[in-house]
Amino acid sequence: MKSYAKMTVKKTRKSVVIELTGSKSKIVFKLLPPDDPIQRKPDIRLAKEHLGWEPEIPIEEGLKQTITYFERLISFASHKFCPH
Numbered sequence: 001m002k003s004y005a006k007m008t009v010k011k012t013r014k015s016v017v018i019e020l021t022g023s024k025s026k027i028v029f030k031l032l033p034p035d036d037p038i039q040r041k042p043d044i045r046l047a048k049e050h051l052g053w054e055p056e057i058p059i060e061e062g063l064k065q066t067i068t069y070f071e072r073l074i075s076f077a078s079h080k081f082c083p084h
Contacts, residue, residue, distance in 0.1 A: 016060055020067055 018025065032038070047053040057065070 016063055017067075020060070020063055 017023075018027070044054065
């Protein structure tokens with residue numbers, strides 16, 4: 001069984017995403033709405049039991065792939081709709 005990193009959204013955004021993108025953006029934390037769950041507890045047991053699926057890509061690698069995907073998508077869209 002492969003292991004996967006458990007990481008809070010706050011830590012993921014703050015340390016990994018900013019670093020991987022080289023962004024100078026500032027992260028602003030606001031109060032949660034009253035109906036927001038205080039702590040999310042994702043559970044992949046159903047996916048494992050019924051589909052035989054479990055995460056295979058470490059969080060940082062998955063984020064790198066996601067960032068690359070969106071960079072390409074944005075680049076394609078900017079060339080398609082704003083030709084030089």
